[in-house]
Amino acid sequence: MNQEPIKKEKILEELIEFKEKDLKFSDGRILGSMCTSANSLAKKVFYDFLDSNLGDPGLFEGTQSLEEEVINDIGSLLSLEKPYGNIVTGGTEANLMAIRAARNLAREEKNIGNIAADEYIVPELIVPKSAHFSFEKAADVLSLKLVEADLDENYQVDIGSVKDNINDNTIAIVGIAGTTELGVIDPIKDLSKIATRNNIYLHVDAAFGGFSIPFLKDLGYEIPKFDFSLDGVCSITVDPHKMGLAPIPSGCILFRDKKYLEIMAVEAPYLTTKEQSTLVGTRLGAPVAATWAVMQYMGREGYGENANECMINTHFLADSLSKEGFELTVEPKLNIVSFNHPKIPTDDLAKMLEKEGWMVSVSSYPKAIRIILMNHIKHNHMVEFLDTLDEIKANLDIK
Amino acid sequence: MNQEPIKKEKILEELIEFKEKDLKFSDGRILGSMCTSANSLAKKVFYDFLDSNLGDPGLFEGTQSLEEEVINDIGSLLSLEKPYGNIVTGGTEANLMAIRAARNLAREEKNIGNIAADEYIVPELIVPKSAHFSFEKAADVLSLKLVEADLDENYQVDIGSVKDNINDNTIAIVGIAGTTELGVIDPIKDLSKIATRNNIYLHVDAAFGGFSIPFLKDLGYEIPKFDFSLDGVCSITVDPHKMGLAPIPSGCILFRDKKYLEIMAVEAPYLTTKEQSTLVGTRLGAPVAATWAVMQYMGREGYGENANECMINTHFLADSLSKEGFELTVEPKLNIVSFNHPKIPTDDLAKMLEKEGWMVSVSSYPKAIRIILMNHIKHNHMVEFLDTLDEIKANLDIK
Numbered sequence: 001m002n003q004e005p006i007k008k009e010k011i012l013e014e015l016i017e018f019k020e021k022d023l024k025f026s027d028g029r030i031l032g033s034m035c036t037s038a039n040s041l042a043k044k045v046f047y048d049f050l051d052s053n054l055g056d057p058g059l060f061e062g063t064q065s066l067e068e069e070v071i072n073d074i075g076s077l078l079s080l081e082k083p084y085g086n087i088v089t090g091g092t093e094a095n096l097m098a099i100r101a102a103r104n105l106a107r108e109e110k111n112i113g114n115i116a117a118d119e120y121i122v123p124e125l126i127v128p129k130s131a132h133f134s135f136e137k138a139a140d141v142l143s144l145k146l147v148e149a150d151l152d153e154n155y156q157v158d159i160g161s162v163k164d165n166i167n168d169n170t171i172a173i174v175g176i177a178g179t180t181e182l183g184v185i186d187p188i189k190d191l192s193k194i195a196t197r198n199n200i201y202l203h204v205d206a207a208f209g210g211f212s213i214p215f216l217k218d219l220g221y222e223i224p225k226f227d228f229s230l231d232g233v234c235s236i237t238v239d240p241h242k243m244g245l246a247p248i249p250s251g252c253i254l255f256r257d258k259k260y261l262e263i264m265a266v267e268a269p270y271l272t273t274k275e276q277s278t279l280v281g282t283r284l285g286a287p288v289a290a291t292w293a294v295m296q297y298m299g300r301e302g303y304g305e306n307a308n309e310c311m312i313n314t315h316f317l318a319d320s321l322s323k324e325g326f327e328l329t330v331e332p333k334l335n336i337v338s339f340n341h342p343k344i345p346t347d348d349l350a351k352m353l354e355k356e357g358w359m360v361s362v363s364s365y366p367k368a369i370r371i372i373l374m375n376h377i378k379h380n381h382m383v384e385f386l387d388t389l390d391e392i393k394a395n396l397d398i399k
Numbered sequence: 400m401n402q403e404p405i406k407k408e409k410i411l412e413e414l415i416e417f418k419e420k421d422l423k424f425s426d427g428r429i430l431g432s433m434c435t436s437a438n439s440l441a442k443k444v445f446y447d448f449l450d451s452n453l454g455d456p457g458l459f460e461g462t463q464s465l466e467e468e469v470i471n472d473i474g475s476l477l478s479l480e481k482p483y484g485n486i487v488t489g490g491t492e493a494n495l496m497a498i499r500a501a502r503n504l505a506r507e508e509k510n511i512g513n514i515a516a517d518e519y520i521v522p523e524l525i526v527p528k529s530a531h532f533s534f535e536k537a538a539d540v541l542s543l544k545l546v547e548a549d550l551d552e553n554y555q556v557d558i559g560s561v562k563d564n565i566n567d568n569t570i571a572i573v574g575i576a577g578t579t580e581l582g583v584i585d586p587i588k589d590l591s592k593i594a595t596r597n598n599i600y601l602h603v604d605a606a607f608g609g610f611s612i613p614f615l616k617d618l619g620y621e622i623p624k625f626d627f628s629l630d631g632v633c634s635i636t637v638d639p640h641k642m643g644l645a646p647i648p649s650g651c652i653l654f655r656d657k658k659y660l661e662i663m664a665v666e667a668p669y670l671t672t673k674e675q676s677t678l679v680g681t682r683l684g685a686p687v688a689a690t691w692a693v694m695q696y697m698g699r700e701g702y703g704e705n706a707n708e709c710m711i712n713t714h715f716l717a718d719s720l721s722k723e724g725f726e727l728t729v730e731p732k733l734n735i736v737s738f739n740h741p742k743i744p745t746d747d748l749a750k751m752l753e754k755e756g757w758m759v760s761v762s763s764y765p766k767a768i769r770i771i772l773m774n775h776i777k778h779n780h781m782v783e784f785l786d787t788l789d790e791i792k793a794n795l796d797i798k
Contacts, residue, residue, distance in 0.1 A: 001472040005698040008440050015444060015688065021461030022451055022684075030458060032669065035681070037450050041407050045414060047446045050646050051436050052421055055489070059429060059758060062420030073400040089488060090454070092680030100540060115542055120519040134680055137665045141499060141678070143514055143542040181669060241681065247449050249683045266536045269763040270431065270580060279540070279678060281491030281533055282434070282640065284648045285421075289414065299404040359458060364668040 028381035032361025034208055036374040038247035041297055042290040046247050052285025058272020063285035066292045073295055074252055077214050078236055080228035084261050085254040086278050087288045091207035092134040093279050094237035094253035099138045101260040102172035102201035112169055123171040128157035130179040155330055157186045172201040177226040178209025181363035183336035189225055192232030202232045209334055210238025215304040240291045250287040306375055310335040314373045317382050329366055335373040343398050356388045427780035431760025433607055435773040437646035440696055441689040445646050451684025457671020462684035465691045472694055473651055476613050477635055479627035483660050484653040485677050486687045490606035491533040492678050493636035493652035498537045500659040501571035501600035511568055522570040527556035529578040554729055556585045571600040576625040577608025580762035580769055582735035588624055591631030601631045608733055609637025614703040639690045649686040705774055709734040713772045716781050728765055734772040737762055742797050755787045
């Protein structure tokens with residue numbers, strides 16, 4: 001560390017060099033990210049609320065009110081009149097909170113995972129094989145056995161497999177509304193029935209889909225129910241910083257009942273709050289204010305337009321790829337396209353694309369090139385991308 | 400949620416009303432917070448890096464380099480040439496990561512806390528009674544038995560009590576360099592010896608003290624060793640967003656060895672990184688860049704001046720209170736003053752102060768008024784505060 005202070009101007013100058021090594025969403029080359037460039041209003045608001053700490057909410061009552069409004073608004077979006085929850089750092093913290101609530105409840109109600117019990121019962125968590133890796137993290141952190149349910153031919157969770165894996169030690173089932181790799185929506189209605197019948201907690205990970213499915217439904221897209229309108233759903237993860245266009249870090253966890261927050265509340269002495277249920281302690285208020293602002297600014301109509309545009313680009317890309325001899329993994333339901341070429345190994349194709357400046361990502365199951373059509377990806381970017389694929393095929397003598 | 404988009408101007412206007420309900424650090428009335436107003440350069444840099452996500456570091460290689468530099472600089476501050484770690488959301492996440500590393504290591508090396516073992520052994524964590532409540536959270540989250548060691552007459556952890564509580568299931572011991580309630584520094588050297596002798600992980604929570612003790616030592620303050628210069632110390636939590644003057648959320652966890660990060664790494668498919676050891680997934684790059692900037696801007700000298708000024712205000716307040724018939728809980732070693740009046744119940748005094756606009760906090764052990772002399776608290780604020788205390792005493796007919 002430097003001994004003497006360095007001048008502002010020199011610091012800012014040096015930072016420009018670092019910043020130039022970061023990629024920009026606006027270049028349209030980041031094809032594998034579920035995040036996007038934050039809206040300029042949201043960025044201004046973020047800046048204005050940089051000092052606000054919701055870990056000590058009594059000092060920042062204005063920001064606390066904004067959080068309540070955001071939680072209520074997202075609740076109404078997901079068919080829950082009185083939601084309980086928080087704006088958190090993202091989908092991982094939200095998923096961890098949900099599973100922690102389920103485990104703590106199982107400790108109290110069923111003696112599962114209770115370290116004070118005579119015999120320790122290991123809690124089990126059932127997730128689709130397509131679940132985000134944050135559930136593997138949750139299992140490690142929370143000391144759970146992770147049980148993966150199989151997928152069916154559409155890469156949705158196989159309901160029979162979920163049923164087969166339920167036992168007395170199951171503390172929760174997870175369903176996904178917009179898988180990270182394919183954008184597939186699990187049959188949440190069936191999961192809800194199973195969860196209710198077996199008295200097991202059901203969490204829905206809608207980190208990606210939660211801020212687009214409701215608006216696409218408004219526009220007439222046929223997507224089955226996935227939210228709190230289904231009785232069995234206890235909690236939903238939804239990320240404003242994905243399709244909600246809020247700046248990172250803005251995740252959201254919503255619970256149907258207050259008891260889920262209470263069961264994991266830790267007493268917070270010397271702060272202006274009595275207890276804390278989030279995983280994180282110091283909580284930046286800025287993303288809350290920024291999320292509030294961007295939600296007002298977009299409105300249901302604005303979000304609908306955005307989701308629809310992303311879907312139009314998605315269908316354009318998917319259709320073009322099909323015509324060009326590429327194979328789609330699934331017919332896109334949300335704005336993700338997953339594909340392969342029968343004659344080019346996936347990793348090779350990814351490397352060739354990266355060499356041409358396209359930051360694609362490769363999914364693990366099934367192995368495929370994965371493109372997220374976020375709003376920073378415009379039609380012209382996709383035309384250029386298809387041109388690059390043409391060139392790659394030409395170089396490999398593939399017609 | 401609103402159906403139609405709302406105009407920018409209207410949104411910003413409405414936000415002003417919310418913001419007015421938040422308190423401002425610059426008013427000098429927030430006496431119970433370890434955070435402070437962010438430096439203006441840091442805020443500008445934060446804004447410039449708002450799109451950068453270190454959860455997907457391959458896209459943001461510039462910001463990733465900044466994180467490496469910050470980690471190395473903080474490592475050098477804490478006597479560790481090659482540190483491993485991350486900028487995280489704050490002390491809570493940092494403490495959770497450290498204890499998770501210790502537990503995961505105990506799983507592998509000692510079969511403690513291993514859910515796949517024939518018989519499950521409950522891991523035990525020893526913390527001083529003065530530990531931050533994030534360790535209670537860590538114990539709940541990580542399924543540990545929390546064992547509280549007693550304090551001695553100076554409110555430092557009692558070494559005998561720590562020794563008495565060690566058993567075969569102990570996975571870690573925690574020492575604190577700047578307790579949240581009193582700013583007391585535990586005898587880390589003794590803890591280091593015990594940890595080494597018993598082959599137990601030692602974590603130091605220097606969230607508050609880590610960014611002031613090294614500078615105060617530079618200036619000749621007599622403070623014993625507390626960092627990686629002691630062999631037994633495996634990890635240290637230090638919060639740049641406290642005495643480091645970085646904007647929230649900027650915490651830091653440093654490990655002595657790479658294995659501590661590796662033992663809790665979860666594979667991260669489809670991202671530009673192979674694995675993730677942080678608790679949180681999406682990680683805002685902005686606080687990393689802002690912390691880098693503010694550290695350069697301050698330098699060791701600037702931080703020394705800041706820490707020293709805070710100590711001068713601390714001694715002024717402590718001495719004045721003593722003269723006015725108040726009783727100090729301890730002689731301040733860092734910039735926290737804890738006091739009571741023999742004739743006024745603590746909670747009553749806190750309420751009377753709050754009524755006069757002073758946001759003080761009340762510590763739990765011992766019960767006392769707790770003032771953190773952060774750099775937003777200036778000499779004149781303390782003079783006004785002492786005036787208020789005079790008035791309160793006069794109203795109660797206390798001389």
